Amino acid sequence: MTELKLALFDLDGTLVDSRALIAESMDEAFRRNGLSGCTYDQVRQIVGIELFEAIPMLLPEDYPAEGAVKIGNDFREIFVRNRSDGTHTESLYPGAREILETLDAEGWLLGVATGKPRRGLDHILKTHDLTGLFVTLHTSCTGPGKPNPRMVIEAMNATGVEAARTIMIGDSSHDILMALNAKVRAAGVAWGFHTAEELTGAGAHSVHEDFACLQRGLTAFGQGRSAA
Numbered sequence: 040m041t042e043l044k045l046a047l048f049d050l051d052g053t054l055v056d057s058r059a060l061i062a063e064s065m066d067e068a069f070r071r072n073g074l075s076g077c078t079y080d081q082v083r084q085i086v087g088i089e090l091f092e093a094i095p096m097l098l099p100e101d102y103p104a105e106g107a108v109k110i111g112n113d114f115r116e117i118f119v120r121n122r123s124d125g126t127h128t129e130s131l132y133p134g135a136r137e138i139l140e141t142l143d144a145e146g147w148l149l150g151v152a153t154g155k156p157r158r159g160l161d162h163i164l165k166t167h168d169l170t171g172l173f174v175t176l177h178t179s180c181t182g183p184g185k186p187n188p189r190m191v192i193e194a195m196n197a198t199g200v201e202a203a204r205t206i207m208i209g210d211s212s213h214d215i216l217m218a219l220n221a222k223v224r225a226a227g228v229a230w231g232f233h234t235a236e237e238l239t240g241a242g243a244h245s246v247h248e249d250f251a252c253l254q255r256g257l258t259a260f261g262q263g264r265s266a267a
Contacts, residue, residue, distance in 0.1 A: 044261050045200035046142055047177075047191060047223075049209035050153040051086055052231025054135045055163055060118065060127035061086060068114040069097075072106065083232040087154045087213040089184035090114065122162075131167055132230060134250030139172050141254065145261065148198050150175035152190040152207065152217070174198060186216035191223055206260055208253065212241035224260060228253060 051057045062079040069077045077097055085093035094107045094114075121127045142149060149172055153160055157178045164170045175197045177190035184190075195205055207218035210231025218225035219242050227238030227246040235246045247253040 043148060043198065043200045043204060044146070045148045045150060045194065045198050045205040046257060047150045047152045047194055047205065047207045048139075049087065049207075049211070049214045049231075050151060050155055050160065050163060052210035052233075053208060053214075053228055054131060054139075055129045055167075056132055057127075057129045058083070058232065060121055060129060063127070064118040064121055065097075065114055067117050068110050071113050071117075072110050086232045087185050087209070087211040089154055089179035090156075092184065093154075129163060129166070132250070136167070136169075138250045138254055138257075139169065142257065143172050145258075147257075147261065148175070148200060149173050150177065150194045150198070152177045152185075152194060152209075152214075154179050154184050154213070156180050185211075185213035186220055188217055188221035191217060191221035195221075195223075206257070210238075212237055215241040215243045226253065226256060 048054055051061065058079070062082045065082045066076045069075070081097055085096050091108065091111045094111045095102070098107055122129065139149060151160060151173055155178060157180045160176060160178055164173070175194045177193055179185070182189045191205070191207055195202065202221065202223045206224040206226055207214060207221070208226045208228060209215065210228050211233045215225045215227055215238055225243050227235070227243035229235040229238065229246055229248050238246045245256055247256060
């Protein structure tokens with residue numbers, strides 16, 4: 040019998056290019072609340088962490104907690120507006136659909152582990168017609184977010200795949216740390232929010248420059264050669 044294998048993907052910065060949408064929405068939310076704004080380099084460090092845990096990381100230590108909550112709520116409103124009015128898009132990276140379809144055809148079980156809220160995940164899946172490719176979906180809405188291993192462990196429990204046959208693919212150190220905390224393979228992708236050096240520094244077992252490289256690594260991992 041063929042041994043099960045599970046590939047878990049992050050969304051933002053891994054499958055979907057939402058960099059401008061997230062950064063510009065956060066900058067506007069800060070400015071709306073009387074702050075001087077927020078740079079892309081600041082925002083990229085917290086993408087993947089649950090929103091209301093991430094916002095205080097960008098603020099002075101003495102910033103009121105209720106003010107941080109308001110910024111988070113404003114960010115969500117601005118994000119949805121910017122996405123809906125056509126100002127920005129959350130486009131799939133070239134090659135993202137192809138690798139998912141290839142892995143599915145090769146017998147992989149596919150899942151998502153994302154810091155997005157569930158409605159944001161559902162929007163992406165519907166917009167890009169990806170729903171049928173994933174067998175397990177996990178967000179920070181139902182428990183601790185990254186780098187807590189909860190989402191990866193739940194995905195393994197849901198699919199019956201053991202840790203040695205599970206790999207987490209993501210673009211941030213938060214993805215890598217979540218994978219390591221769950222004791223699964225951690226594969227970084229260098230086209231998202233964090234650099235290859237940051238991913239390596241977080242402990243990634245591998246870092247991939249493009250989807251072709253990632254596909255080769257996953258093929259080797261799926262065959263038990265642990266390259267990915």
